[in-house]
Amino acid sequence: MPSLEIRDLFVALAATPDKPIVKGLNLTIRTGEVHAIMGPNGTGKSTLSKAIAGHPDYVITSGDVILDGKSILEMEPDERARAGLFLAFQYPSEIPGVSIANFLRAAVQARLAEGEELDATAYYKRLYSKMDMLKIDRKFTSRSVNEGFSGGEKKRCEILQMAMLEPTFALMDETDSGLDIDALRIVAEGVEAMRGDKLGVLLITHYQRLLDYIVPDFVHVMYDGRIVKSGDKTLALELEAKGYDWVKQELAATTA
Amino acid sequence: MSASPLSNxxxxxxxxxxxxxxxxxxTTLPSWWLDAKKAAWNQFSALPLPSRTDETWRFSDLKGxxxxxxxxxxxxxxxxxxHAAFPQTAELVFSNREAITRSTMPADLAARGVIFAPLEEALREQGDLVRSYFQKHPANLGSEKFVALNTALTATGAFLYVPADVEIALPFVVQHTLTGQNLAAFPHTLVVLGPRAKATLVEFFVSGGPASERQLVAGVNDLHAAEGAQLTYVGAQHWSRETLAFQVNSIAAERDARVLSLNLHLGGRQARHESHSRLLGPGAHSEMLALTVADGDREFDQRTLQTHVAPNTTSNLLYKNALLETAKTIFSGLIxxxxxxxxxxxxxxxxNLMLSDDAEAHSLPGLEIQANDVKCSHGSTSARIDAEQEFYLQARGIAPAAARRLLVTAFFEEVLNKLENEDLHAALTALIATRFQA
Structure with a gap:
């Protein structure tokens, strides 16, 4: 079974490599599983997902990330993506002048063998069916990527890309932020529709709300760059009821 | 083809x-034309090559x-x-020294007096019409010697005349192809739109042989839009890697006329483009656009002038350059x-979109305002590719080279979007894409 293993990972900003943000994080995700990482702001959740995707602003100072038995640390971001990783951005970039259709076409084309031509008819058929599923107007295909999109439209567009690219592992960074409840439901339905034994998901979220719609198999609490507590979905509810201070106090008690 | 004195x-x-x-x-061409050619040859011979002290050649590689x-x-x-095919009204194809293909113009347009012909044919058949507009408003931007050479030696180029109130949706297309080592071409295209006429002319300039072919091209256009006319002109050059190219546009817009000119620069070793708009009647507008893909050690040299002669006139210039490797661009614009x-x-x-730290973009904007109630501004920017956009594309599996290609295309979209004709837009996008396939 394919897996994504994060082993004793340390991550810092490339500009300040001696100040780690993620500090020795361990986590293994298998396909078919949905993991949620919860934690207060500034604890390194987004840093973790960006570093795994290969964002140039971050540097992995020690540890490893193993995808299907192979380290991805020497791979470029595009190679990681083609190997099956997908990062759903918290703040997706706006790219004026590149239409969604052309953007996704380039991404799909990039996964074909050298010299293999994309079947345009099949591509559009698939694109439209995914758009219908996510209740995205077909007119969107000619709009520039994320330009002038509302928060909800941007997040739906991220899920559309995920649906088209069919990753093995998806890192979803605060996908619920900026969404009203209707948009949240559509996004969650989209993820649920993709859920299955071919996909592993890491949901990064600050709030329990998203987990009402995408029920995780595992919940982890991240604090100060590490996972400090793991459990099942009830942990998220407990966290919601008791607040993050509860984790801090517990942590203080165990380390005291 | 009959034997010609030239071959000897x-x-x-x-x-x-x-x-x-x-x-x-x-000798069968009108005598005024032959006289103009002789005068132009003398002018070409008398004028010196540009020198270091010429302000209009600042930053240019004069050794080239x-x-x-x-x-x-x-x-x-x-x-x-x-170039990719797109729906058109009629086409003229020039190869080296003459027109070799010519599609038939729709009969209704011919009946309404529309003329679309090789320049030399128009000189024979509509000599007076050509004479009234040929170099009526010459550009004055530094290439006078090369414009004179064009007049002296021009043998190719089109004449498009659209009489008053005739509106034509589909473009007229002219293709200039130059094939052969050390060859020179001097295309001259003349477009005259009568009052309230509307038309689009697209010119493609290409080298027919290998990229290493050394060639010289000095091309000139005269574009005239009479009162209320709407003219769209596209000139797309994709000359060989070793071509020295000059292209000089002269645009004249009368009262309420609207002219959109777009020059696409994809080829050449050293390519200079001059464009001079004159806003001659109240309400006239000139939209001056250019896109350049500069790579290798090519030089693209662009000199522009927006002359506002009449009140209530508008002009808008947007020149975008994508620079790679050690390429150099020069933009010098004056209002x-x-x-x-x-x-x-x-x-x-x-x-300027800088895709390389070794590329060089010079920008020399200028204003010369002699009226007191005007709105004029200019600006120039040079920026790198947005790192977040690049990462976003790569995070979707798109390789760095393809990601950059997408972002350059995106950079150009702002200009291409100004074309009303979507088929033409698509054809130009496809032409730009071929530039990145090598």
Missing amino acids: APAEGLDSARFAAHLSQR LDLTGFKLPEDAPQPHPK IVEPDAQKTDAYQKNR
């Missing part, structure tokens, strides 16, 4: 003997302006089509507002 001429360069031979082949060893073509091989041109609204912008 020596091949050292563009000398007087060669000019005399060129002229002797054209070597005209020796070029010859006029002696044949007209069948060229391969170099002149003459004393009577109150309420002028003129804008000029040069944007």
